[in-house]
Ligand SMILES: Nc1ncnc2c1ncn2[C@@H]1O[C@H](COP(=O)(O)OP(=O)(O)OP(=O)(O)O)[C@@H](O)[C@H]1O
């Protein structure tokens with residue numbers, strides 16, 4: 001087989017003399033093993049040098065990890081029920097204005113408040129709710145007084161619009177709730193809370209059993225099992241607004257309960273007063289749930305800022321520590337630097353070796369600090385029975401940060417080492 | 431390399447240290463060291479011996495004149511090349527040994543090659559061979575701190591021998607040793623010289639200089655050749 005002709009492999013002999021001059025070279029492997037040897041020669045000193053950086057990185061990792069963990073904790077505890085509840089009431093009497101004046105006393109909430117709010121985007125359900133003043137009227141379930149036991153009770157009566165049942169997330173035990181028709185006609189129907197039903201001894205509604213409220217007769221069409229909000233409904237006789245207006249002269253709804261979609265509370269809050277009282281929105285007062293996001297971010301940013309500053313400060317101290325000890329070791333190792341130069345190291349090689357040593361030290365500190373930080377997060381979480389959560393990038397970023405700090409801290413000592421004159425260095429003794 | 435090219439060829443080499451007044455540590459010097467020479471450089475303190483050795487070892491550059499090492503004009507080398515030539519062609523032995531205390535003997539000797547490209551293969555074997563050559567084959571993994579002065583200097587010589595340098599430079603190699611161990615080191619030098627190594631040894635000790643085949647004397651930076659006494 002003929003030898004392949006390599007282009008350019010002709011006459012390069014004029015380069016030979018130059019090529020025969022050896023060039024100094026430090027392989028990456030040798031640099032790595034030199035740094036490892038230097039760092040492991042005095043493990044205790046290495047560890048102490050790295051201590052500041054270890055603590056700094058640990059503080060940062062623990063802060064970020066705990067913030068994340070605690071943040072998640074707040075989110076998971078985040079009260080979905082509370083966050084989706086908006087209540088509209090008349091304003092409190094303002095001091096200075098006459099509490100007896102007609103305007104202040106009359107609620108501005110219209111009877112169709114539930115329907116009006118229902119039309120807003122983000123409202124899940126809305127309904128009015130008012131306590132009904134029934135005077136001396138007692139409730140009973142049978143027309144004849146039972147001489148053997150108490151059969152007449154003082155049971156609160158609450159007038160609602162049909163939308164309220166959804167707004168408080170009513171679960172029915174039996175029967176049904178009243179509708180717009182009942183409300184509009186002012187029908188004498190009632191839905192009983194479980195407490196009221198028990199006292200009135202009503203446990204089925206198939207036959208629409210009658211109950212009596214003073215002189216008035218009401219047909220029970222449903223019994224509630226539970227509500228998520230407004231627990232006083234559980235012990236009440238619930239009647240349609242229309243009925244209460246007719247029989248008990250209820251003038252205005254006392255409040256509107258609104259169930260909103262998650263995150264819509266603030267928007268609905270700003271729109272509800274206009275929807276209900278377009279002429280003077282100040283005549284209604286909207287209660288919003290505390291924004292959990294805001295609570296969390298304020299807590300978190302306070303804690304975070306403090307610990308991040310602490311972490312930053314200890315990193316700075318750590319960097320100064322590394323710089324200081326590396327500088328001392330450059331002075332201690334003057335003889336070694338001279339020797340290395342005599343053995344063929346260039347200034348660059350010397351600088352690189354010290355730089356690499358301090359970077360490796362920083363990376364090691366970062367690694368240890370990360371472990372310590374994660375351990376802290378886990379320990380605190382275990383103590384509070386939280387679920388420890390850590391950003392996935394953090395364990396990787398922290399050693400890199402450590403290495404960067406080491407690199408930065410090593411810059412001046414490395415430059416100092418490379419500037420050491422070999423002759424002077426060799427004269428300095430071993 | 432052809433045998434006719436001298437290892438060291440100094441032509442009018444001068445070293446002046448800046449300052450007020452400037453110090454002319456080495457005045458225009460011509461010196462040739464041939465392959466296989468064993469040269470002793472003697473002179474009183476402050477005469478310029480170390481200056482000469484630093485120039486020969488490429489740790490310092492002359493302010494005037496030319497220095498050819500193995501025929502290579504060292505004046506137009508880059509730093510990388512000077513360091514490379516130093517690493518490949520020159521072995522140093524110092525009065526104070528310059529061994530690293532945290533490394534075993536063999537590791538200290540291996541250090542000689544880390545600035546030589548492509549030298550990782552067989553580095554340990556060559557270091558062991560060098561230690562055996564100086565008679566320390568049985569103390570490979572001991573640490574220099576556990577050795578006597580003479581043994582330490584032999585480790586340093588082994589380090590200088592790895593990779594067969596063209597020139598071994600020693601600055602007061604027996605300065606820290608008693609006469610008995612000095613004699614051991616000088617025996618070792620004789621042995622290496624007999625094996626063909628080129629040596630230049632700085633000393634103000636007559637016992638040392640008498641072993642050398644050639645002797646030059648420096649006084650106030652002026653180099654003069656001396657007749658060699660019959661040894
Ligand atoms: N960096 C320097 N700057 C100024 N003068 C220097 C420098 N280095 C050496 N000298 C001077 O050069 C002269 C020769 O110094 P050198 O170190 O070569 O002497 P030596 O012969 O090795 O002496 P010793 O036997 O004491 O080691 C001395 O006068 C010394 O002061």
Ligand SMILES: [Mg+2]
Pocket residue numbers: 479480481
């Ligand atoms: Mg000297």
